[in-house]
Amino acid sequence: MLRRVAVLGLLLCAGGAAAQAPAAPRRVASMNLSADEILVEILPLERLVSVTRWADSDSGNITGRVPASVFRIQKADLEQLVALRPELVVVSEYTDADFLKQLERTGLRYHRIEGLATLPGIRKAILDLGRAVGEPAAAERVAKAFDAKLADVAKRLGGVKQPRVLYWSSGMTAGADTAIGSLIECSGARNVGRELGITGIAPPGGERAFVADPDAILVGTWPRAVESVKEEPLLGKTRAVREGRIVVLPTSLLVALSQFSADACVELAARLHPDRVPAKRP
């Protein structure tokens, strides 16, 4: 008798939970580039009502994949969002709390994409977003592909000597707790930014960067990326620059905080260890 009551109770709870769980949103608005990149992969495009304007960047990771009918968000504009009538809005980790409260007051639900500073965090964000938009299976497939690429790189780089790499962008480097730092470390290298005791994106100073004597300097493909390193008074005299070891990675991959981070890892590993990892992109 007690067992029957317990089973009935469990059935009632399950039914209640199913009744309360929000239905999968039919219209999803994205206000975050990482979310754009993930959603293009996991969501049927007719359910995507907006992406950020950076989805159309030259040489971006999803350039040309988002139909013109999908609205491009130019700025954080609550009125435009309401007019799009989304059922779910994907926002960034750093979106202002007051803006989100206003969003809720207009009757919109939001999902915050966060934890993108590490590769496990990006993987979790993919799965969380998949659940939020009602596409857990698709997100699982993307996450599996993500894992497979990283596992392949790790296997190829087993026992390799790790070069010390310094990321450089307008005087800033990436220390611990950064996606770029994670990228450097997954590609079989050591992050000089972390060694310098830096956390986040911060300026190490030319002197500290010079004394650190990195084996390679990592930059993106923004204008004059390589030239600015060579022209930096102290950085330009480092062994890495003199020996021509400025490693260039496409900016779209360098700053990717989505499934494309795995591709970034592969590409950086290929540039740092060409004998171990074949490059997929020129």
Added chain:
Amino acid sequence: MLLALLGLLLVALAAATAAGSVPLPLRGVVLSTLAKASLYSGPAPLEAPLETILWTVRFPRVLLAALVGGGLAVVGASLQSVFRNPMADTSLLGVGSGASLGALIAVQLGWASRVFLALPLAAFLGALVTVLAVYAIAHAGGRPTLYGLLLTGLAVSALASAGTSLLLVTTEEFRVKNVLFWLAGGLEGRGWTHVQLASVLILLGCALLLLLSRSLDVLSLGEDEAGSLGLPVHATRLLILSVSSLVAGAATATAGSVPFVGLIAPHALRPLVGSLGRHLLPAAFLGGACLVVIADMVSRTASGSVDLPLGAITSLVGAPYFLIALRANEGRG
């Protein structure tokens, strides 16, 4: 004159409520407003999303713009009387730089993205602490002169600005953008809660300053003259500066840095209504409200890709106006 200014403000409010990235038909806005006041019971004047935009997003923002502009203008007019200085405005008390420091601390600690109202409350606290520091330091050696108070305000402002710069350098890049938008002034994301909080301090503070308008007129004659007329100069000055700080703090905390409003509105209206506080303060409130409502409308609609900073718009209007007024004044002199 006051009626004309009130009419201008109502027109500005109507235009600003209708204009935006999602245009609302003016007729619909008016009918929806009448419906809210139970003065219209016809078919729904606006579609549901537009109603939501109007009452949840657009109208509170426009109302807040009016409150911020009115408050800053009244404070500017009051400080110009107290300091007998036509250049006096809220920046003299360190309100702006203190609010900026408070806001940046909230952003850097991540509160601004996690806790509702964390940013404006931190900004208000920053403004209050800075103003208290100004008073405490100025009073350290006994009752300060106006000149001493002014210089102390400038010095403490500079210290707060230095703190802001130091923190900015160590703030994560993606958070810096949030702060920069706030530092440049703007009302995006502000709603009814911000209106409620700001209105209490701004409206009460402005009402109190209006009640003190006679004292302001006496103070504008000079401290010695005011004292000889029986006004308790020090206590009155302290009260006016305290109330002004609260009003300016509330305005800056909700809208960020919005310069020149406290200078332009009183200057433009003084030749029209005279210098007496009981005429100038209400006129300054209405004029300042008009200015910021229109500036916010421009900030929202001038560009499709970004909200122009509210502070930049008021500066672009204020600085040339000021130069022209200065030239005209020197010409007459």
